[in-house]
Amino acid sequence: MKLIIAVVQDKDSNRLSHALVKADFRATKLASTGGFLKAGNTTFLIGVEDEKVSGVLEIIKSNCKAREQLVAPVSPMGGNADSYVPYPVEIQVGGATVFVVPVEQFEQF
Template sequence: MKLIIAIVNDEDVHHLIEDLTKSKFMVTKLATTGGFLKSGNTTLLIGVDDEKVDQVIGIIKDNCETRKQTITSTTPISGAAGVFIPYPVEVRVGGATIFVVDIEKHVKL
């Protein structure tokens, strides 16, 4: 048995969970926050038999595309304490980070 830990963008998670549950996979959803953009992410925990790992990864790939997004960043003005100028920055968001780990024991009570 494997535990799939998938970290996905909040914008992608709704359709992803729908597709996973339609395919009879049980999912635990955890609200998390990304460190770089300080934006909302969702971490999914999915326990599956070894032969189902590729199927789950395929569903995640189908639902979590990487895309470009413009955010506003601030830069301090030199010589002016506490004064910042906002400017747009294009970053890549979406996609998924997936970890697959072996499960030594699984108990469901």
């Protein structure tokens, strides 16, 4: 048994929840902020049998992997024309930081 602790961006949190449920894994979500990832984030606790760890990591990777996203330009407040970029830019979104921790005993009451 392992406990997978995964910190993911809020924007990927719902999608990851649904993908885990669909694959019959159960997770608890903890409200969390800052740190590993800049934007608001969610910490998942997922308890799994040893042989299913890699399957869960694949699900996290495919739903939360860091990727580029095109963002439409925004006119700068106060009209600082020097910093205005008049075309869409790519920013990086998503990403996950994942710890796999050993579980010595697991109980359900």
